[in-house]
Amino acid sequence: MKPVVNDSCIGCGGCEAICPEVFKVEGGKAQVQQADYDILKEQIDEAAASCPVQAITWEE
Ligand code: SF4
Numbered sequence: 001m002k003p004v005v006n007d008s009c010i011g012c013g014g015c016e017a018i019c020p021e022v023f024k025v026e027g028g029k030a031q032v033q034q035a036d037y038d039i040l041k042e043q044i045d046e047a048a049a050s051c052p053v054q055a056i057t058w059e060e
Contacts, residue, residue: 001058002037003044005030009055015047023047023056030055 003022005015009030015023016030021040023030037044048056 001060003032003048004057004059005032006055006057008053009051010053012052014050014052015056018047018050019043 005023011025011028011030013025013030016025019040021035022033022037022044024033025031044056048054048058
């Protein structure tokens with residue numbers, strides 16, 4: 001499973017503040033970096049839950 005950011009992202013930086021290993025805002029949108037998503041799952045879920053526009057989801 002891999003986190004993805006959809007086009008709803010407004011680039012607020014919240015996810016990067018919670019999990020900078022995975023999320024990095026570039027060009028006004030959060031990008032997903034290569035990382036060990038299993039180990040970081042809790043932070044990724046926390047970032048997804050705190051995203052103001054629910055832009056973060058998991059995909060296979
Ligand atoms: S928290 Fe949501 S809206 Fe904010 S940068 Fe991350 S994905 Fe985008």
